[in-house]
């Protein structure tokens with residue numbers, strides 16, 4: 036149901052030559068972005084075969100040689116940043132300001148892993164009698180990347196940069212809702228000088244993804260998406276014991292203590308809920324506020340939420356664009372209706388929004404929503420909404436809020452606002468999540484590992500540790516003397 040080939044009948048794909056430098060038409064006109072058809076078995080086989088051929092060449096190059104090509108790709112992305120960002124707006128619906136940040140993070144990711152490529156090395160271990168062993172850090176082979184639609188270009192870079200740095204090839208499948216910008220990344224890699232086929236893009240939805248995960252020529256699958264799909268990916272990958280990285284959903288807690296710097300806590304709550312129309316995996320959507328400051332927190336947070344500029348995402352001062360699809364908008368609005376039925380109070384937003392510009396009519400906009408009177412058992416507090424909906428709840432003590440914050444099957448991120456340094460680190464230690472933000476939220480520089488606990492997944496993206504997830508260690512044992520005559524005594 037996520038992708039209906041009927042909507043886009045199989046035709047040739049003229050997008051093959053997507054050029055980020057061409058003039059971008061107004062996003063607000065009903066625009067057909069591309070003709071795209073889902074890749075079947077034949078195309079998937081072809082992509083994996085050509086990736087394998089490229090891998091044989093690429094993995095034999097020195098890390099410094101790979102680094103030079105990756106740095107060139109980073110340079111091209113940086114040079115075309117504004118045009119790629121505009122295409123990402125059209126692709127996804129997020130504001131141009133955010134899209135530019137995504138593209139900056141993307142070239143930084145390539146630069147960072149290019150820097151690491153030349154440092155990949157094993158170790159030397161001395162053994163008795165002058166014998167020794169050494170380890171080699173080797174590539175895995177052809178890796179598959181499967182992306183979600185909320186950070187299309189950035190996800191493609193978060194996956195491909197460490198993969199390529201380690202000497203792998205990658206076949207990447209973007210979400211069918213945001214098919215466009217991964218193709219541009221493929222073109223840029225090619226222009227920068229990677230061997231043909233080293234980074235291949237295949238288009239399609241669940242069926243194409245299934246073909247990739249079941250393919251015997253694939254060594255690893257790195258997946259970003261929902262928990263239910265993540266479980267399927269793991270199951271399919273198990274059949275041929277493929278390595279798996281899962282970057283899945285979340286329902287993260289943000290804890291605001293009464294001793295916080297309130298202005299920052301309010302800004303942090305907005306950062307934790309309303310970037311990319313709230314369609315962010317690590318969002319802190321369960322906002323626990325210490326009871327004494329609840330009234331003043333709510334007043335401020337509602338005032339600022341109401342002031343968020345919604346509308347044409349290509350305009351410089353827009354801060355919230357359109358949600359991904361009509362179906363997803365309806366789902367998010369359905370969560371708000373359900374919250375009301377269960378006793379939550381809408382303090383602002385939560386409604387479909389029609390910008391005044393006639394050309395924006397029919398867009399999937401909604402007003403960002405703050406829900407009060409929430410309790411831990413409500414649907415809006417338990418389930419990932421993946422839209423601009425913040426649920427606020429009071430708490431009294433640190434012990435109590437930690438228990439409530441951890442009472443979830445998710446564990447992607449968490450946050451705490453306090454001026455008490457000991458409390459901040461104690462809370463960070465006790466929150467069961469892959470990331471804890473102290474006195475800020477949703478900051479994820481490429482040097483810093485990102486990934487989940489519990490059902491939010493495993494493996495990591497970004498940071499040095501990700502090298503471990505895209506390479507394998509070979510041990511070479513070297514005898515310098517004679518072999519023991521063990522069997523003839």
Ligand SMILES: NC(=O)c1ccc[n+]([C@@H]2O[C@H](COP(=O)([O-])OP(=O)(O)OC[C@H]3O[C@@H](n4cnc5c(N)ncnc54)[C@H](O)[C@@H]3O)[C@@H](O)[C@H]2O)c1
Pocket residue numbers: 037181182183184185186208209210211239240241242243244245248259260261262264265267268281282283284285315316317419421447487492
């Ligand atoms: N942890 C993270 O880093 C991170 C980042 C972004 C999004 N997400 C999560 O992603 C979800 C939203 O994204 P979505 O709606 O695109 O998720 P999704 O699980 O529906 O789809 C993700 C990708 O998987 C593909 N897919 C779907 N079914 C498949 C199957 N059976 N086999 C192989 N591939 C399949 C889709 O085509 C898409 O490319 C949210 O839950 C969000 O939290 C997580």
Ligand SMILES: C[N+](C)(C)CCCC=O
Pocket residue numbers: 185186310314315316317477478479
């Ligand atoms: C860049 N952010 C805001 C941390 C989002 C990471 C990807 C999650 O959806």
